[in-house]
């Protein structure tokens with residue numbers, strides 16, 4: 294191409310070669326923070342450049358047909374265990390992130406209970422390096438809170454992590470546990486000083502130890518839920534509320550399982566405490582009857598509880614009391630899950646099934662489709678993006694990252710093992726008839742996955758580091774306040 298010398302000096306106007314877009318997603322129903330409406334999405338340079346009303350002129354450029362589809366922001370699952378490093382026999386980052394795309398998820402937040410666990414900044418950086426070039430989705434990491442070194446939280450570089458996971462009860466794949474009250478108190482205090490959000494597995498190990506000392510290990514899955522009862526979760530949540538009130542620590546309670554916890558957390562939030570919570574797809578989809586009937590597949594930690602608990606969790610999801618829904622994607626091999634009840638590890642794969650299982654649940658509860666789409670975009674978009682400061686994610690709006698998931702809202706399909714992308718190769722939802730299916734997923738303005746081809750192109754997921762730490766010579770208190778304000 295001949296280029297006039299003058300064009301090397303003055304920058305070429307952005308649309309000098311006509312008004313061509315990198316991609317135009319047209320004909321779909323846009324799920325935006327301002328409402329659900331028909332329109333087109335114009336993508337340039339990896340970002341949403343414009344949302345165009347029907348009938349208004351569109352630029353030239355490649356087209357993606359979204360007729361009959363909801364155009365959702367690429368969804369966020371803020372609770373996955375992709376098992377790197379050290380547990381790659383259960384899951385690989387390639388498999389886990391491919392499962393994410395098939396479930397409409399373009400950003401994940403990964404948990405620290407790996408081997409070794411990510412308990413400090415160097416281990417998080419080492420994990421990011423291991424994953425570089427292998428992920429199909431963008432990712433952020435939760436640090437692991439270390440009972441022996443709570444001071445790490447007070448001095449955590451936000452570029453590395455802005456949240457830390459604390460386990461108040463342990464299990465097979467969660468050996469780092471806050472057993473002592475003074476350790477937990479120190480972690481809450483340090484997290485408050487470091488402006489770190491604590492994400493919590495809130496079950497009380499002492500309650501479980503006490504019950505185990507009397508009743509021993511569960512011999513069957515009928516006995517599993519009573520063996521890990523709601524009392525453990527309720528006691529832990531009461532402690533969390535007390536500590537958040539004492540120290541002002543920001544907390545996000547994960548996988549709330551019972552009606553009582555939900556009531557406590559909703560009341561604490563209404564009081565103005567910086568407390569939010571997550572509900573998982575499996576606690577919305579299954580009850581303790583499933584665990585008794587189907588055994589290890591729905592052996593979870595926290596346990597899946599009674600139908601009345603499930604109804605309270607759905608109410609929390611629909612009312613906005615719950616800020617996020619997460620999959621707690623935690624695969625294990627079939628062999629591991631089939632061990633005797635006391636030895637089988639809790640957890641199921643779920644990043645692929647989360648959005649469609651919740652979509653199916655919303656419609657089956659009589660929620661109208663536009664409203665259901667707005668719920669999904671809040672719970673897996675705006676909610677986690679704002680909570681964890683994921684800039685450019687979770688909203689279909691001008692300037693956002695061009696991550697988009699197209700949902701066929703009425704597709705009926707039966708889940709089977711052959712659909713599973715997780716390395717573990719099984720799903721608790723096998724045999725389920727889902728309503729709704731993702732057909733195309735775009736990341737950074739390019740098609741990354743579609744139903745016909747699977748993943749398209751190389752893995753190009755990025756580590757989404759948090760905001761850089763303010764420079765020591767900057768006015769620290771002001772900068773901290775701004776940072777805090779920006780992440781809300």
Ligand SMILES: [Zn+2]
Nearest residue numbers: 372404621623
């Ligand atoms: Zn988890």
